[in-house]
Amino acid sequence: MESTDRLLAAMTAAVVEGDRAAAEALAAQALADSLDLHEVIERGFIPGIQKVGELWESGEYFLPELISGAECMKAAMAVLKPAFAAALTEAFRRGKVVIGTIEGDIHDIGKNLVASMLSANGFDVLDLGADVKPARFIEAAEGTGANLICLSALLTTTMLNQRRLIELLKERGLRGRFKVLVGGAPVSRKWAADIGADGYGENALAAVKLAVELGPKRRLA
Amino acid sequence: MIRTLRPKAELLSRPFVEKIIDEAVLLLGRHGVFVENAEARGLFKEAGMPTDETSLKVLINRKLIEDSLEATPLAVRLYDRAGEKEYVVGHDEVHFDPGSAAVKILDHATQQERPPLTADLVRLARLTETCENLHFQSTALIASDVPEIIADSYRLFIGLQFCSKPIVTGLFRTAGFRPMFEMLAAVRGGAEELRRKPLAIFDACPSPPLKWSDLTAQSLIDCARAGIPSELISMGLTGATSPVTLAGTLVQHVAENLAGLVICQLARRGAPVIFGGSPAGFDMRKGTTPMGAIETMMIDMAYAQIGKYLKLPTHAYMGLSDAKINDSQAGLETGMGAVLAALAGINVVSGAGMMDFESTQSLEKLLIDNEICGMAYRLIGGIAQRDEPLALRLFEGLGPESQFLTLPHTRKWYRVEHIFPELADRDTYEAWVGQGRTSMAERAHDRLERILGETSPNLVESALQKELQAIMRNDARDSGTDALPGLPIG
Numbered sequence: 001m002e003s004t005d006r007l008l009a010a011m012t013a014a015v016v017e018g019d020r021a022a023a024e025a026l027a028a029q030a031l032a033d034s035l036d037l038h039e040v041i042e043r044g045f046i047p048g049i050q051k052v053g054e055l056w057e058s059g060e061y062f063l064p065e066l067i068s069g070a071e072c073m074k075a076a077m078a079v080l081k082p083a084f085a086a087a088l089t090e091a092f093r094r095g096k097v098v099i100g101t102i103e104g105d106i107h108d109i110g111k112n113l114v115a116s117m118l119s120a121n122g123f124d125v126l127d128l129g130a131d132v133k134p135a136r137f138i139e140a141a142e143g144t145g146a147n148l149i150c151l152s153a154l155l156t157t158t159m160l161n162q163r164r165l166i167e168l169l170k171e172r173g174l175r176g177r178f179k180v181l182v183g184g185a186p187v188s189r190k191w192a193a194d195i196g197a198d199g200y201g202e203n204a205l206a207a208v209k210l211a212v213e214l215g216p217k218r219r220l221a
Numbered sequence: 222m223i224r225t226l227r228p229k230a231e232l233l234s235r236p237f238v239e240k241i242i243d244e245a246v247l248l249l250g251r252h253g254v255f256v257e258n259a260e261a262r263g264l265f266k267e268a269g270m271p272t273d274e275t276s277l278k279v280l281i282n283r284k285l286i287e288d289s290l291e292a293t294p295l296a297v298r299l300y301d302r303a304g305e306k307e308y309v310v311g312h313d314e315v316h317f318d319p320g321s322a323a324v325k326i327l328d329h330a331t332q333q334e335r336p337p338l339t340a341d342l343v344r345l346a347r348l349t350e351t352c353e354n355l356h357f358q359s360t361a362l363i364a365s366d367v368p369e370i371i372a373d374s375y376r377l378f379i380g381l382q383f384c385s386k387p388i389v390t391g392l393f394r395t396a397g398f399r400p401m402f403e404m405l406a407a408v409r410g411g412a413e414e415l416r417r418k419p420l421a422i423f424d425a426c427p428s429p430p431l432k433w434s435d436l437t438a439q440s441l442i443d444c445a446r447a448g449i450p451s452e453l454i455s456m457g458l459t460g461a462t463s464p465v466t467l468a469g470t471l472v473q474h475v476a477e478n479l480a481g482l483v484i485c486q487l488a489r490r491g492a493p494v495i496f497g498g499s500p501a502g503f504d505m506r507k508g509t510t511p512m513g514a515i516e517t518m519m520i521d522m523a524y525a526q527i528g529k530y531l532k533l534p535t536h537a538y539m540g541l542s543d544a545k546i547n548d549s550q551a552g553l554e555t556g557m558g559a560v561l562a563a564l565a566g567i568n569v570v571s572g573a574g575m576m577d578f579e580s581t582q583s584l585e586k587l588l589i590d591n592e593i594c595g596m597a598y599r600l601i602g603g604i605a606q607r608d609e610p611l612a613l614r615l616f617e618g619l620g621p622e623s624q625f626l627t628l629p630h631t632r633k634w635y636r637v638e639h640i641f642p643e644l645a646d647r648d649t650y651e652a653w654v655g656q657g658r659t660s661m662a663e664r665a666h667d668r669l670e671r672i673l674g675e676t677s678p679n680l681v682e683s684a685l686q687k688e689l690q691a692i693m694r695n696d697a698r699d700s701g702t703d704a705l706p707g708l709p710i711g
Binding site: 059062063064104110113130131158159160161163164185186190194203204 | 257324334336363369372393394428434436460461505506507508509510578580
């Protein structure tokens with residue numbers, strides 16, 4: 001019991017310190033030791049990413065620490081995934097997200113940060129990459145049964161295309177089916193409201209909070 | 222007489238410049254660059270460069286880079302709308318222009334940002350016409366009352382009509398080139414005249430790290446063939462989309478720009494190219510791209526120094542701020558940037574009026590920045606020897622009651638040696654109180670209203686105006702829209 005606690009604490013620490021190799025090794029050890037995976041995730045890794053979020057919000061962590069924490073989380077989850085029982089999957093899963101940078105824009109740093117944070121926080125993320133046509137977002141969201149569509153843009157010129165996606169959803173009578181979140185350097189809350197998006201995240205953590213709020217409610221095992 | 226020293230600032234030693242260039246060239250040869258545009262990849266292939274049609278990666282060897290540099294003109298000449306006034310973009314000439322493509326405007330009355338309208342774009346063009354220290358105009362605002370599909374050409378359409386200065390612009394869509402080229406050619410009276418006397422610079426931004434998108438590479442090709450100067454705008458964000466060290470980001474910056482330069486020269490040997498950029502020292506706390514950060518300015522000065530070493534015209538986004546209102550931060554960041562850009566001898570300096578990370582224009586700030594640019598010009602004018610001897614004779618017959626105010630020497634030189642700001646406050650406290658305790662932004666706003674109220678716009682003649690309108694209407698129709706806002710004249 002005590003050694004399990006130590007292991008769980010080490011998992012938390014690995015994420016907080018952004019030590020990806022340690023996070024992966026600890027996840028592998030959890031499998032080898034046949035630990036309760038629900039406990040591994042809920043008491044091992046999730047407190048780590050939560051702590052990273054707290055440190056970010058208190059101004060102690062900056063983006064490099066925030067993102068490497070998220071990457072650790074993702075790496076550990078990838079190790080655990082094959083062993084996930086249905087119940088565990090449900091415990092961690094929050095919803096499906098389709099994300100990408102809008103057509104005309106091939107900048108993807110901001111989008112990658114958000115995708116990374118979303119998947120670290122339990123979302124199933126389908127990343128369509130950059131320069132994605134509005135129709136492609138919609139087809140992917142329909143195909144995967146996603147609840148959320150996240151749109152990024154870095155250029156002031158291409159953020160204008162975010163509006164087109166919302167218009168296209170309306171044209172196809174699908175506006176009610178998906179929540180649309182927008183972000184990117186030139187994007188603002190006002191812009192999100194103007195184009196009729198469901199939300200705007202000013203940074204990756206805000207995007208996660210918004211997605212949790214707007215996404216399907218989490219079912220605990 | 223002793224020659225006046227042109228004050229200059231350089232951040233890199235010569236070996237450091239050479240090392241950065243060398244690594245950039247190695248980077249292009251070993252890692253290569255992603256070129257999304259098939260025509261550009263075709264040009265590389267024809268030139269014997271290894272191109273991969275799956276990964277879209279192109280490797281560029283040292284010889285092709287050196288050969289392309291050899292072909293690129295040392296300086297570009299731009300001409301005003303009338304084709305009379307010439308501006309040399311090269312050497313240590315400095316030309317300021319408004320920062321471009323803002324999606325918001327700071328409304329002075331409400332002190333809030335709002336979407337800009339065509340009327341704002343017209344006002345901006347008219348004000349730029351009157352700003353003596355802004356040699357060029359730019360398509361600085363994206364009017365929100367114009368259909369997005371024609372937002373690029375429409376900005377040029379307005380700028381050309383309301384301001385006679387050369388214009389810095391760019392494309393939002395590949396199809397935008399034709400109408401924009403037609404407008405420029407219409408002003409000049411033909412494509413060959415436009416080639417001979419360029420009126421516009423087109424910005425083209427690679428996407429960091431090391432990508433040239435379909436649109437931007439096509440812009441380089443189309444401009445090269447039409448003789449329109451392309452301004453290469455690499456924009457790495459330290460630690461986010463480029464290496465976190467300033468020197469590391471410079472390697473990527475130089476590599477991206479050189480790849481763009483090669484595309485231009487492959488499209489048409491001898492094409493005019495400007496070595497520019499809009500990188501930023503990425504803020505790791507906020508995830509933002511501060512243009513007013515000192516590190517941003519250091520990267521700008523350094524790549525411009527490298528551009529000069531390569532014998533290229535240079536450009537930077539400097540003399541702008543991340544402040545959201547016209548406060549101390551707005552002035553300090555803009556002032557530092559404009560002065561440093563001038564000291565670095567950067568040829569095109571884009572930034573006036575801009576705030577909030579290149580997203581917002583302020584007409585009041587535009588006028589304040591014009592004054593800042595005037596001070597920067599005075600600075601690089603240097604300290605000259607006006608007399609021989611310098612001053613000895615002025616002291617002949619010096620007595621305890623002597624003063625200099627009434628000397629003919631004073632009257633001869635005071636307006637040459639000194640500039641007089643219109644907006645900076647140099648009143649005594651009492652006089653300032655007496656005039657209503659105004660801030661610089663308030664004075665700028667008063668001046669703006671006065672200029673717009675008292676001067677008439679420098680419009681194109683009506684035959685040309687009709688021609689431009691026809692091009693604009695055709696473009697709108699071809700783009701599937703006919704919703705053009707009415708033109709506010711005045």
